[in-house]
Amino acid sequence: MSDTFTGNKALEIHEPLIFETGHVATTGVDVEEPAAFESRLGGHARKTPIDLPGLTEPETMRHYVRLSRQNYAIDLGLYPLGSCTMKHNPRLNEKMARLPGFADIHPLQPLSTVPGALELMQELSHWLCAMTGMTAVALSPKAGAHGELAGMMAIRAAIAAKGETRHVVLVPESAHGTNPATAAALGYKVESIKAREDGTVSVEAVKEKLSADVAAIMLTNPNTCGLFEPEVKAIADAVHEAGAYFYGDGANFNAIVGKAKPGDLGVDAMHINLHKTFSTPHGGGGPGSGPVVLSERLAPFAPVPFLRADGTLVERADEAGEGEMPFGRLTAFHGQMGMYVRALAYMMSHGADGLKEASEDAVLAANYLKAQLADVMSVSFPDRPAMHEVLFDESFLKGSGITTLDFAKAMIDEGYHPMTMYFPLVVHGAMLIEPTESESLPSLDLFIATLRDLARSAREGDTARFTEAPRLAPRRRLDETKSARKPVLTYEPPAPYQEAAE
């Protein structure tokens, strides 16, 4: 397989597991030995060995630097994951989050010693409410799905406060999986709403499902087909008429910041993914931050902790005053302060003008890709303008023997991270492309040229370019079936070693 003695290829260096190279007696941290003292561990002192290998500092550096080089990243290239908003992560934000006054403060030190932290939270709340046209914000949710939970629990509490019980939540089939999962986690029955031919939800389809048993609709707008829901206001009105609430999934907020306010469109609650729209880094899967903005009708039900308009922080439900009916607490402490700092640094850097420009450039870039690719790839919903992402399906690959997965893997060989695949579920072999505002025109043009070349190869029957891909990545395609059938989730030493140890 390999031409070299080591199996390495120049800068591409194989890296074993720490469990294969480290040793329990090795450490990269020098720890001071305390003077003799009387232990208070009682009978609880550890007797069972942990079997945790350590590495010295130079070995540790190499281990993680080598591993890092097997990852794709925004800083390496275009990362067109639809609905994930992989935009540039400014390093100023990292620097600000590491100021000791933000990073080295404890959530439970006296509030009198952290006025600057409360000021930052208040300022962030102001920006979020101004951008969304909403009344209040619950900052504490730890990620988008956690924000959904917060918003839906506020809705449940508001319904209960009216002395009602409602059991159904409407979710369009194009929604993210977190929407139905959230509704189900709260005990709601999920009813799906079909999309129209043009990829949007019609007010009629919603009205058909509305009843006195419907608690809410969870609608993503712009939706995951990359379209702004043209009947969103009429849908909101119908939902409100039925005594239900409108939960907006803010995953795609990046298209409309500074262009349209969800509050004006009838949204009652919407989470905002600070790690998408406001560029806190994705970090290989997290952490995120999912503040939820609330309409006037839901504001009283915000969970603790919440900030009052006067800047005081309410930490316990029993401290609630007149008109405050917090539904509970979603997490220990105050949420993702480290992310608040980064997001506010991003917002202040952009300002009202830069935020608007970001949305416009993101939408412009997506529509440019659509225009430049429409003749060689199949745009699923060509008739409406795309928002910040554009949806293709695999019909242009029909008869080629090449699937969306193959196409995506061939992009890897060309130096690109694939787009979001097989989502949303409303078209066959979905390819959801979101370029974001961070790409230059030459970068977009090279990406377009690459996709055009791949489409040409597919047309001309060069299937190996796809079905064999990726050929140049650190790994070829991995066997997911094997991993699911016989899961190996932790390192286990090879059998002979185990026997010898026993």
Add this chain to the structure above:
Amino acid sequence: MRYHPLTADDRALMLRSIGVDTVDDLFTDVPAGHLVEGLLDLPKGRSEISVERALSRMAGRNRAAGAGPFFVGAGAYRHHVPASVDHLIQRSEFLTSYTPYQAEISQGTLQVLFEFQTQVARLTGMEVANASMYDGSTATAEAVMMASRLTRRTRAVVSGGLHPQYRDVIDTVATGIEVAALPADPTNAEDIAAAIDDTVACVVVQTPTFYGHLVDLAPIAEAAHAAGALLVAVFTEAVALGAIEPPGALGADIAVGEGQSIGNALNFGGPYVGLFATKKKHVRQMPGRLSGETVDADGKRGYVLTLSTREQHIRRDKATSNICTNSGLCALAFTIHMTLLGEKGLSRLAHLNHARACATADALARVPGVSVLNDTFFNEFTIRVPGEAERVVERLAEWNILGGVPVSRLDPSAPGDLIVVAATEMTTEEDIAEYAEVLGGLK
């Protein structure tokens, strides 16, 4: 705007290619009258220098932990983070990558997660661990819901030694589960085994407790198992597991906790990293992502996200949890720090923490009117002070001493004269002496 590469000429060219005149022609689906005219009522964009000034001013208004004696714990701990940890987590390839769905170009993250899972499983003495949750409190609530699915029972008995905010989170989030919370237990007097019967899905016990006491989990596990219930063992200080018997060795079915204290800064409460470990036989009911070993088309070892059929993006309303984004980068910080420590370093670190806490407890116990409630503890304990704890803590802060957490701030049902006090390897002898002196002098 310094982050936007498109020029005015680029934009004009792109609009022509699309076939529209202005960018607003792309927003025609926004209902009439709802397109924002002009700019939002927010300040204009600012230079890097200007933003840095504004935020530094806000940061400067906070009293950083490192600016004087510091004894605050209760679920978040100030430990030393080696410089290499923060350097490595800022590698672009870790910081600016997404969830590793495209395994071929995400082996770095996937191998890191596989190593993280192995470290967490070994540290807790459990068989498997996931790739992280948001934090300890949400991990605990998820564990309760998982126990309910596994036992098909809907009652949870929660110890009075559990962090009060963790209890509040279970109460709020665990829909359809009746939470029987025992009263606050500052003196470690509760008999939780007596509260277990055959309607109980799980019993939730924290050790060291919120008040710092060490609890023998073994008899509780035995009583739970005899009733067909599960033991959910909780910890908020992962360093403690370097010094005390792990939950897995004492019969825990699910072990959850906060991993912040290894590799992660205090950050005023987040982002942190929830640890979640269980037995192999329960893995298909576990929430969250998992990295699993497999091979690629050439037979080379590699890693993929696995058992995804538990998760929301596949199973939607039938998923084990709605969690999607987790705490990847905090898990990376945890695993790098743990790799640097190794068993030897972790044991020494835990020993030093215990030593500092013992010294602190001894010094405070000598202050007239102050008593230490704990016979056993790891690196934090509870003191009873004359007068209101919240007021005492405020007075100490006036002397630039952050002396701990008044229990009543989190749990109004608990006595008002208790302070949870933590010490770590960061605590110096001078800090301890100053704390004792000032506490003794408060009027």
